[in-house]
Each structure stands twice: as C-alpha cells, then as structure tokens.
Amino acid sequence: MSQEKKSTEQQAHELLEQENYQEAAELYFQAAKGYQRQDKHDRAAICLAASASSRALILGEKTFHRVAFLYEEAAQEAQTAGDLEYASTLFKYAAIAYERDNDNNSLSECFFKSKEAHRRFLLQGLLHFNFKKTGGQFFPLITATIGCLLWGYGERPHRIVLFSFVLILIFALFYTQGGFIKDNAAIKLGFLQAAYFSFTAYTKVWTINMTPVGFNKVFAVIEAFIGIFTIPLYLTGLCRKYLRY
Secondary structure (H helix, E strand, O other), rough: OOOHHHHHHHHHHHHHOOOHHHHHHHHHHHHHHHHHOOOHHHHHHHHHHHHHHHOOOOOOOOOOHHHHHHHHHHHHHHHOOOOOOHHHHHHHHHHHEEEOOOOOOHHHHHHHHHHHHHHHHHHHHHHHHHHHHHHHHHHHHHHHHHHHHHHHHOOHHHHHHHHHHHHHHHHHHHHHOOEEEEEOOEEEHHHHHHHHHHHHHOOOOOOOOOOEEEHHHHHHHHHHHHHHHHHHHHHHHHHHHHHHO
8 A cells, every 4th residue: 555655646746747736646645545544644745745835836827725725634734643844934935825825714724833833843942851952942042932822823913812811800900919109198099990090001002190109010011011012912913914905
C-alpha cells in the first residue's frame, strides 16, 4: 500500500514537471488521502500542499476557494504531525488564497490559526530546554502570547473589551483600599464610585473632581498607561476587520 502511494506521488511529480497541473493536483490529492488512512500526517500535509499549489498554477483558474481549502487541510495535517512551523506557513497560504476569493471570514480564521501555530512552535522550542538555540525565541513568545490573549492577533478585537472590563473592575477594588482628595478633604470611595473613577482613568476621560493619593496615584498612572495602548489596539483591530468588507 505504501509503495502504491509513493508511486502515485511520483507520478504526480512527473506530471507537474510536464506542466500537467490538473492531473498532478488530482494525483497529489489521492496520495494525500492514502497517507491519511495510514496516519502518515506529515506526508499527507506535503501532498495536500502540492495539490493546492498545482491547482493554483492552472491557467484560467478564477476561484481560489478549492486551493485555500486544500492548504487549510494540509495545515491541519501538519499540526497533527507536530510540524507547527510548517502548519503556520500553510495556514498563511490558505489565508492568502481565501483573500483572493474574497472570503474574509475564512481569511481571518486562517490568519489567526497561522499566528497561533507559530506561537505554539516557539513554545515547543523552549520546552526542549535548548536555550542556546531557542533563547532568542523567549521575547517573541511573550509578545505572541500577549497578542493572542489581548486581541487574538487583531482578529479577535472583542477580547480587548472583555480585558478592559475586567481591568477596570480590578483597579476599582484597588481604589477602594486607598484614599482620594476632594474639595481639600480626604475621602474613601465605595465600589461603584471607584469603578466610575477607574473607567475615567482607563479611558482618560478625567471628569471627576478628585485626586488619588498614595498608592492610588500609582494605580491611576498604571491604568491610564495601559489604556493608552489597548484602546488604539481595539480601534485598529475593529477597523481592519471592517475595511475588509
């Protein structure tokens, strides 16, 4: 069985060299399905990707949806095989093909999966404890993880809204433990008042006539600093998704 699939793959190679892209694409696809049945996911990923690229070379190809689907399936096979770096590249190719076909939802999903596969590849490298080779991946991994959790690499901007809501409530709890100055008098805030002050500090809408003192002043600066970066991120992600349509 394995020899038969190798023969099919070899025939596909020969047809590709002869620029017979249609038949080469079909044979690559057949070989990939055979490898899938044998749980040889790495070879299946390669054949599916070859089938996709062969279809993309067909003259007069007007739709790239089939190409994108094959790249996406190849990426999933590469993930199953544990080759996350290759999976990241294939998801990116799928995203490009979906973009050519104006399928913006699938484009967004594949772009997210590409970035996530790359993040997992960086994490996988660090887990091998070879710091000489993977030490330089630590900072990119931290950046990618923050990007994933905060706004899904720009494809999940709604996460920033949830993050902001939780952050405002956390800082509100901090503010209830400290003091404020209002009309030259020291005061303590209840939770609702503290939540309102936290919202104004985060969004930098300074409408409350009170001044934090002590550690509350530090908390207000930190919260405002975080808001400077997260609010533009949300607007950027939202605008990017809107402009695709």
